[in-house]
Amino acid sequence: MSLAMPSLSPARRRRVLPGFGLTMGVTLTYLGIVVLIPVAALVVKGAGIGPARFWDILTAPRTLAALRLTLTAAAIATVINALYGLLMAWVLVRYQFPGKRVLDALMDIPFALPTAVAGLALSALFAGNGWYGAILEPLGIQVVYTLAGVVIAMTFTSLPFVVRTVQPVLEDLDPQIEEAARTLGAEPFTIFRRVVLPVIFPAYLTGITLSFARSLGEFGAVIFIAGNLPMKTEIASLLAVIRLEEYDYNGAAAIALVLLVIALALLAVSNLLQSRALRYKADAA
Amino acid sequence: MNVTAITPQDSARAALSHDIAMRRLLIGAALALTALLVVVPLAYIFYRAFAAGWQVFAANITEPNTLHAIGLTALVAAIAVPVNIVFGLCAAWVIARFRFAGRRLLLTLIEIPFSISPIIAGICYLLLYGRQGLLGPFLMAHDIRILFALPGIVMVTMFVTAPFVVREVLPLMQAQGSEQEQAALTLGASGWQVFRLVSLPNIRWALVYGAVLCTARAVGEFGGVSVVSGSIRGQTNTLPLQIELLFNDLNMVGAFAASSVLTLIAVIALVVKSLLETRRG
Numbered sequence: 001m002s003l004a005m006p007s008l009s010p011a012r013r014r015r016v017l018p019g020f021g022l023t024m025g026v027t028l029t030y031l032g033i034v035v036l037i038p039v040a041a042l043v044v045k046g047a048g049i050g051p052a053r054f055w056d057i058l059t060a061p062r063t064l065a066a067l068r069l070t071l072t073a074a075a076i077a078t079v080i081n082a083l084y085g086l087l088m089a090w091v092l093v094r095y096q097f098p099g100k101r102v103l104d105a106l107m108d109i110p111f112a113l114p115t116a117v118a119g120l121a122l123s124a125l126f127a128g129n130g131w132y133g134a135i136l137e138p139l140g141i142q143v144v145y146t147l148a149g150v151v152i153a154m155t156f157t158s159l160p161f162v163v164r165t166v167q168p169v170l171e172d173l174d175p176q177i178e179e180a181a182r183t184l185g186a187e188p189f190t191i192f193r194r195v196v197l198p199v200i201f202p203a204y205l206t207g208i209t210l211s212f213a214r215s216l217g218e219f220g221a222v223i224f225i226a227g228n229l230p231m232k233t234e235i236a237s238l239l240a241v242i243r244l245e246e247y248d249y250n251g252a253a254a255i256a257l258v259l260l261v262i263a264l265a266l267l268a269v270s271n272l273l274q275s276r277a278l279r280y281k282a283d284a285a
Numbered sequence: 286m287n288v289t290a291i292t293p294q295d296s297a298r299a300a301l302s303h304d305i306a307m308r309r310l311l312i313g314a315a316l317a318l319t320a321l322l323v324v325v326p327l328a329y330i331f332y333r334a335f336a337a338g339w340q341v342f343a344a345n346i347t348e349p350n351t352l353h354a355i356g357l358t359a360l361v362a363a364i365a366v367p368v369n370i371v372f373g374l375c376a377a378w379v380i381a382r383f384r385f386a387g388r389r390l391l392l393t394l395i396e397i398p399f400s401i402s403p404i405i406a407g408i409c410y411l412l413l414y415g416r417q418g419l420l421g422p423f424l425m426a427h428d429i430r431i432l433f434a435l436p437g438i439v440m441v442t443m444f445v446t447a448p449f450v451v452r453e454v455l456p457l458m459q460a461q462g463s464e465q466e467q468a469a470l471t472l473g474a475s476g477w478q479v480f481r482l483v484s485l486p487n488i489r490w491a492l493v494y495g496a497v498l499c500t501a502r503a504v505g506e507f508g509g510v511s512v513v514s515g516s517i518r519g520q521t522n523t524l525p526l527q528i529e530l531l532f533n534d535l536n537m538v539g540a541f542a543a544s545s546v547l548t549l550i551a552v553i554a555l556v557v558k559s560l561l562e563t564r565r566g
Binding site: 016017018019020022023024026027030031033034035036037038039041042044045084087088090091092095097099103105106107108109110112113114115116117118120121122123124125130131132155156159188213216217218219220223224237240241244247249252253256259260263264266267271 | 303304307308311312314315316318319322323324325326327329330333368371372374375376378379382383385391393394395396397398400401402403404405406407408409410411412413415417418419440443444447463466467470476479480501504505506507508511512525526528529532537540541544547548551552554555558559
């Protein structure tokens with residue numbers, strides 16, 4: 001290291017601005033106390049259960065039923081959101097029409113609305129005397145207290161993910177490329193599949209992954225509409241809470257740890273997709 | 286009209302009318318689905334809250350337990366949001382202005398609460414501070430109450446809202462670079478002066494936006510708080526938890542009245558958001 005020209009060495013320049021120690025200290029203290037130590041507590045508790053007991057908890061019929069319901073409902077909700085989100089992104093980016101700005105702003109409502117409020121509104125709407133239930137129940141379609149109710153709650157709370165991830169990418173895509181494809185005689189569907197879809201695909205997958213992760217973790221909206229019948233409409237996170245209330249801390253920790261691992265795995269997948277999307281963008285530029 | 290020969294103009298016209306039909310179909314579907322999925326539920330909240338008239342609404346809002354829940358929720362937000370702002374500014378400063386080992390890891394750790402369901406966060410807290418939790422015996426011995434009391438509710442709220450301010454402030458700080466701050470330092474300003482007079486004015490709208498989102502999220506938190514609060518009526522019941530209690534009591538007007546307050550806050554947050562976005566251009 002050169003002492004003669006300290007001000008020019010990158011190592012010196014990096015620390016020109018003050019406050020590194022203070023801001024780093026505050027950041028790590030907050031993260032440690034609020035986030036990391038509690039999460040570590042779950043991991044420690046979960047690891048302390050022992051593999052045999054852990055396996056017993058997870059393969060108990062009620063746990064399996066709860067996990068199956070949660071995954072099934074989240075998967076269906078994600079498919080709905082994948083289709084709806086793509087439609088909304090396309091319409092909001094490519095078309096001009098009155099009320100477009102309002103429609104765009106409405107996309108944020110499901111994120112802004114507290115989940116308990118969403119759950120209350122949806123369960124009352126789909127109940128026999130609600131606006132939707134009054135139409136659906138005479139047709140023999142029961143939503144409240146069924147899988148359909150869980151799906152609807154999950155769909156609502158994760159509605160914006162696909163729209164908001166696809167929208168910016170679609171905005172960057174030059175419509176002239178599609179024009180060119182059209183001039184060369186391509187059918188609209190072919191243009192969408194061969195020109196548009198490859199560009200938006202990484203972002204689309206990211207949105208779908210986020211939507212699925214959010215649906216798996218959704219609690220507030222679901223418990224209002226699901227009826228929470230054990231073995232039938234009880235989601236995994238609710239079962240973990242019930243185990244806590246029974247002072248079965250091992251049971252709660254095991255289920256919560258499985259949900260945590262799934263959530264972190266999905267986070268890793270979405271980070272991977274995002275970095276690939278960025279690389280794609282860099283290649284294209 | 287010429288039916289014997291198809292001219293290029295005809296096929297272009299056919300393609301155009303096909304385009305217009307497609308366009309109408311897609312816009313119509315988008316509007317109809319959004320109306321069913323978003324607008325109707327939103328309108329239904331206010332409809333049910335006010336269906337029995339203003340007086341019934343007012344009586345439900347001023348019911349002592351609901352009023353207490355509103356106060357507690359405001360108190361939790363009043364503690365959690367300012368602490369979060371300080372954390373968010375510090376984290377954004379350290380990540381935007383310095384290069385250090387583990388910088389990317391730090392960013393990932395800050396974003397983790399977005400990926401972890403609040404209900405899991407609540408369970409984590411119970412496993413740490415609960416009677417059978419890792420720190421349970423210590424807390425019991427020293428008579429410190431974290432769970433089923435204000436500290437637990439505030440901390441879970443801080444967990445859930447941790448990334449909100451950083452996420453808005455950091456990209457702006459990174460985009461602006463540190464030339465202005467370095468210039469101010471060269472001119473003899475102290476570190477605090479640089480922050481207050483140079484950095485803060487540059488990021489103020491992002492900070493306001495982050496704080497608004499953070500507040501909206503903090504007052505609406507349900508899952509995590511429901512685990513750590515114990516939902517004691519009139520004591521540790523926040524407004525979202527009060528909605529669940531009223532719902533379970535089959536007091537739907539009360540539940541919708543409480544919901545309409547939170548919905549109003551959410552709508553205000555969105556209006557502020559769109560105003561700030563217009564300002565940013």
